[in-house]
Amino acid sequence: MTQASTALYSDLSGYYDLMCADINYQSQSDCVRRLHQLFGNEGKRHLDLACGTGPHVRFFLDSGFLSSGLDLNQPMLELAKLRCPEAEFSLQNMCEFSVDQPYDLITCFLYSIHYSGSLENLEACIERVHAALKPGGMFCFNAVAKNMINNDSFVAHSVEHAGSHFTFKSGWFYGGDGDKQALRLRIEKTTDKVTEEWNDNHPMVAVTFQELSALLEPYFDVTILEHDYDKLLPWDLASGNAIFACVKR
Missing domain, CATH: 3.40.50.150 (Vaccinia Virus protein VP39)
Structure with missing residues (x-):
């Protein structure tokens, strides 16, 4: 993850509406x-x-x-x-x-x-x-x-914004035991044929x-x-x- 991408991902507020478009x-x-x-x-x-x-x-x-x-x-x-x-x-x-x-x-x-x-x-x-x-x-x-989560399933959508192409992917992951699961999030941003990628797991109950x-x-x-x-x-x-x-x- 680059310095720029770290700065971008540290505050999703600017991308939240795109992610939920x-x-x-x-x-x-x-x-x-x-x-x-x-x-x-x-x-x-x-x-x-x-x-x-x-x-x-x-x-x-x-x-x-x-x-x-x-x-x-x-x-x-x-x-x-x-x-x-x-x-x-x-x-x-x-x-x-x-x-x-x-x-x-x-x-x-x-x-x-x-x-x-x-x-x-x-x-x-x-x-x-x-x-x-x-x-x-x-x-x-x-x-x-949690007992019905398919770890291989995800949803995705793409959107154009400010000269860049964004693809958002998300899916649930449950390890099979206990009260912890994760929302796996992936963001791809392509600008002038250069693609940056961010991946994160959001801890969930x-x-x-x-x-x-x-x-x-x-x-x-x-x-x-x-x-x-x-x-x-x-x-x-x-x-x-x-x-x-x-x-x-």
């Missing part, structure tokens, strides 16, 4: 709003955990929510503030956060719940979310089951859906759905990705 943020946001109408208290105070540059917050604001976000990355929060100047953003760890007023809906998109890093931290995150919700409020997130449900159920009524933002379908017990809709008890 294939994501349909509106579809995801609309789906969670429908779930909130079905299961939640229908209130409009919303908090997005690990909000990144704020694309989900933007769609919630535009649909009438009083939306805010938190993240550990200050440069991303600065971009989020540019995208959503009317929203409140805070630099906090989702496993340790606190709020001044409770929320009706708390979200955590893009598998970011796994950034908790360990089962202990994941449980702390769940406790914090429960404390931050109003009665009947909903916590909604997506997750991957590994959990089965049964283990995750056991952590949630003391605090929430849990509904698990298929990972389909266009259709609301019960989880089929076989797929390794799911959406969790959790209503505060």
Whole structure:
């Protein structure tokens, strides 16, 4: 890895939106709003955990929510503030956060719940979310089951930006034991026929859906759905990705 590439990769905030260019943020946001109408208290105070540059917050604001976000990355929060100047953003760890007023809906998109890093931290995150919700409020997130990860599977997309061609590849890796998995990320940037490459493993918490449900159920009524933002379908017990809709008890 070159000096230039190290500097680039040390702050992904400038590349985050390119890396996620294939994501349909509106579809995801609309789906969670429908779930909130079905299961939640229908209130409009919303908090997005690990909000990144704020694309989900933007769609919630535009649909009438009083939306805010938190993240550990200050440069991303600065971009989020540019995208959503009317929203409140805070630099906090989702496993340790606190709020001044409770929320009706708390979200955590893009598998970011796994950034908790360990089962202990994941449980702390769940406790914090429960404390931050109003009665009947909903916590909604997506997750991957460690026992169903295919280490050879990955997703990729390419995009042109500022005279360069970028290719982003990512995939899950689980070693087969314990509560640690990784999100493997690869970035290729080609400018004037010269290609630079960056590779990294993001440490994540590994959990089965049964283990995750056991952590949630003391605090929430849990509904698990298929990972389909266009259709609301019960989880089929076989797929390794799911959406969790959790209503505060």
